[in-house]
Amino acid sequence: MADLIIRLEELEITMFLGIHDFERARMQRVLVSAEITVTGTDWQAGRFFDYDRVAEFIRSFNGSRIDTQEELVSRIHAFVHGLDGVAHAAISSKKPDVYPDAKAVGVVLRG
Structure with missing residues (x-):
């Protein structure tokens, strides 16, 4: 059976994120995405990634x-x-409201 890639794109949360005083003073929007490679799934047999x-x-x-x-x-x-079945994951976050002249500032961790 082939691996599946699950994508969760730009789930929005609101939190305090940052080291600068203005980032500590108020919550900000953060968009989180995940690309997860899973093995051992078989939808016909009822084995899926939740x-x-x-x-x-x-x-x-x-x-x-x-x-x-x-x-x-x-x-x-x-x-x-x-989580069971995870072979690889790339997780990213981005803050869309940091700079008025940039769409977002973000970080990606793969492995």
């Missing part, structure tokens, strides 16, 4: 405080890699 667990874990960061996007994606990446 991506609800990933979405709920990401949503659990709503209202939290983390200093860097690197820490955020590392935590999510570790959680995803702990």
Whole structure:
């Protein structure tokens, strides 16, 4: 059976994320995406990857405080890699409201 790639794109959460005073003073929007390669799935046999667990874990960061996007994606990446059947994951975060002349600032962790 071939591997599947599951994509969760730009799940929006709101949290304190950053090291600068203005980032610590108010919550900001953060968009999180995951691309997860899974093995051992067979929809005909009822074996599938439950991506609800990933979405709920990401949503659990709503209202939290983390200093860097690197820490955020590392935590999510570790959680995803702990799930059965995960062979590879790329987790990204981006902050769309940092600079008025940029679409977003983000970080990607692959492995």
